[in-house]
Amino acid sequence: MANILVVDDEMGIRELLSEILGDEGHVVQLAENAQQARAARLESRPDLVLLDIWMPDTDGVTLLKEWQRDGMLSMPVIMMSGHATIDTAVEATRIGALNFLEKPIALQKLLKAVQQGLSRGSEVARPAVASLPPASAEMLTNNAVTHAFSSNAAGFETRQFASSGVMAPASNNQFANLSFELPLREARDAFERIYFEYHLNREGGSMTRVAEKTGLERTHLYRKLKQLGVESVKYAKRGES
Template identity: 50%
Template sequence: MPTILVADDEPAIRRSLREILDFEGYGIVEAEDGEEALQKAKAGGVDLILLDIKMPRRDGMEVLEALREAEVGTPVVMISGHGTVETAVEATRLGAVDFLEKPPDLNRLLVSVRNALSRGELETETKRLRQTVRDRGTNELTPIVGDSKAIERVKQTIERVAPTEARVLITGEPGTGKELVARWIHAESHRAEGPLVEVNCAAIPSELIESELFGHEKGAFTGATKQRIGKFEQADGGTLFLDEIGDMSLDAQAKVLRALQESRITRVGGDRSITVDVRVVAATNRNLRQAAESREFREDLFHRLAVIEIEVPPLRERRTDIPDIARYVLGEVARRNGFEGKSFAPEALERMKHLDWRGNVRELRNVVERLLILSDEDEIASGDVERYVMPGGGGGDPIAGLVDRFDTLFEFRDLAEKVFIERKLEENDWNVSATAEIIGIQRSHLYNKLKDLGIERPD
């Protein structure tokens, strides 16, 4: 069942709402002031927020505005004993889906809760299915999944630059999806009907890169038994994607620069100049500005390539996108491997949000495939993530790496606290009273912790 965050500074109101909603089968998380409500909402794991307006340490309107700025999409129903039309209008402007007066009428409360939860589910599904703003016959192209600020900036830049003839340099860590950005630039350009030719400059030996790019004539060198058309010619009328261009030799860079300046190439061993109409998109995981300053990369070529720069963010800067990406990849990989019907438990996705992902989206794809194949049930659980993905799975230390994994103290504290409590419960055969005494807190406090942190005794 969905989990509802009840944020109110009056214990009697929280108790009343808890009793009503608990009877209806909802999970309940409580917050007694605005700051606590904001932190619990940002930590995730709740499906609806009932938010009082008058609270200490941030009032409800301030919390609502902070949630909007942080792009927390959880639906919010405002509750107030001092409601006015102006307040209700302002709350709606800031994103609240409903406004209830205290004490809330029971039927009105339950209808509002059901409507808000339905709206939240619809918005989540819409985000998951959204692939692109425009559909120009590119249905088979992998979508750029996510709606974080970081990835939205990339999408907006693609939308603006793709229809132009400007050269684009795509930067980012390995595995972030630079080649996917290049494909979208081509697909959204006026050259979409022409070819998209991809060259991995790091995978071609330096002595062969010139032949690969410009082609060669028969007999140009030992082993050239027939004429070869190079990538520039193959991409005529379309887009040439030079991946990992930072690994290209200086000699080859000079020839690429000449081709860009003149829009003409000459095959190796040939004497005829060939006109080519090619838009070049390049990508690298290196800092080409620094490489140019140290003369490891031609500065003039850098400026030719980097008319527009697009930096693809690593997953650690777009953690809110991880559940959507994981679900999309799961569906894609499941269809390919005949595993239709599997899904992620919300707790598994939440745990995945906080992993390192040093290999970025590429690593996430590999992990999802691993979970799909190795998990036993139709729903991939958080235990599967711990067993097959998380550091510490299989007997290691789950605390290792937590410092680098989280951006905020709140996120670090919650998972560290959960790991600590689970371990102590296991040591005491899940005896809550004994565990509470050993770790030095009241039993009722520990019960609240178990509920807030989603800790359940394994079967």
């Protein structure tokens, strides 16, 4: 278990990352701007920081420079952005960031980066062990985000409705195919795929009705479907825009 600080001005991103990392057993602190991030850094000494680049008061790169200048960059920092260029990513890594994640962030890529960051922090904390090399150029340039997760985690089959061409869970007992041997996060993703595919099929692909049925805002719903790799368009009724 690690203490992770998430710094992002978007509440939806903060809540989503907090939920994911909390499910992994980590203690998560949230900050919506650089001022709160500075206070959290001084109070809790996080093991890892997920830092957004574009923020309204002070951007993430400037905050990273500040921590480096003041000798406070003692923890791994992973930068996040949906609009940054490769030059920005290179600059952040040169300053001291360990990695760069492009939004929307794929689950497996997030968890892998967090694991690498915590391993790096553990190695740095032990002087007898040489520190790991900085992030490679390949890690920086290979930041295209994939929204589809492996179907192997789901463990259920689908069939095609002959009358509508809609893909739906194979039977009413599809939940029986979920393996309890899966890690909690993968099992939860598998359940959520079935859950949202069921409602998409039932509502003919209408995002408005699915949002009402599931109690989610449309923006949150779109983000959730992308993370799960569920393509809502294939559930739309024929002839429906």
